[in-house]
Amino acid sequence: MTSPDPVLAELLTSRIRDVPDYPKPGVLFKDIAPLLADAEAFGALTRALAGRAAELGATKVVGLEARGFVLAAPAAFAAGLGFVPIRKKGKLPGDVFARSYDLEYGSATLEVQCDAFAPGEKVLVVDDVLATGGTLGASLDLVREAGAELAGVVVLMELGFLPGRERLTGHLAGAPLDALVTV
Numbered sequence: 547m548t549s550p551d552p553v554l555a556e557l558l559t560s561r562i563r564d565v566p567d568y569p570k571p572g573v574l575f576k577d578i579a580p581l582l583a584d585a586e587a588f589g590a591l592t593r594a595l596a597g598r599a600a601e602l603g604a605t606k607v608v609g610l611e612a613r614g615f616v617l618a619a620p621a622a623f624a625a626g627l628g629f630v631p632i633r634k635k636g637k638l639p640g641d642v643f644a645r646s647y648d649l650e651y652g653s654a655t656l657e658v659q660c661d662a663f664a665p666g667e668k669v670l671v672v673d674d675v676l677a678t679g680g681t682l683g684a685s686l687d688l689v690r691e692a693g694a695e696l697a698g699v700v701v702l703m704e705l706g707f708l709p710g711r712e713r714l715t716g717h718l719a720g721a722p723l724d725a726l727v728t729v
């Protein structure tokens with residue numbers, strides 16, 4: 547994916563709903579529920595993510611709780627790959643690695659199971675929104691801490707008016723970050 551596909555971007559954009567002042571005043575919330583409910587748009591998104599996983603030679607697709615799961619799991623299936631969840635604190639059994647972070651409207655801790663990846667795995671990380679970059683920054687650090695190589699990151703939507711991409715530079719360490727839609 548060297549440049550975004552404008553036809554796909556138009557389809558996806560048309561199915562994302564803006565909700566002002568949610569979940570708190572001043573936040574313009576990007577609601578992907580209409581996109582998920584539309585078989586054409588959801589299918590096109592799933593195929594684009596699966597295609598990117600194949601291009602990058604990924605061996606696993608990682609999704610970030612909760613909306614990232616909804617995008618990453620079908621993409622993993624379509625690419626013939628396994629799925630690994632990064633979850634919010636306290637949801638995964640056994641030994642976990644944990645990272646805390648700030649996001650546009652709060653703060654949280656993410657975790658991944660210590661045995662999530664076999665040696666030599668290359669992962670594609672998928673999420674719905676890149677806003678401040680806190681969620682993805684913590685997740686990319688967790689992927690590495692758990693011993694996997696980062697093949698790349700794809701987000702459905704990048705909020706270009708926030709400094710998420712800049713904030714992620716150090717966490718990406720040269721891996722590509724693609725946004726299917728930038729607003």
Ligand SMILES: O=P(O)(O)OC[C@H]1O[C@H](OP(=O)(O)OP(=O)(O)O)[C@H](O)[C@@H]1O
Binds near residue numbers: 613681
């Ligand atoms: O770039 P950031 O500022 O970190 O924000 C982006 C994150 O915020 C949302 O997750 P949220 O924690 O609201 O969880 P949800 O998917 O469970 O709704 C979204 O799904 C991204 O993961």
Ligand SMILES: Nc1ncnc2[nH]cnc12
Binds near residue numbers: 650675677678
């Ligand atoms: N503005 C926003 N819309 C949807 N999800 C988000 N996650 C962080 N900021 C968001």
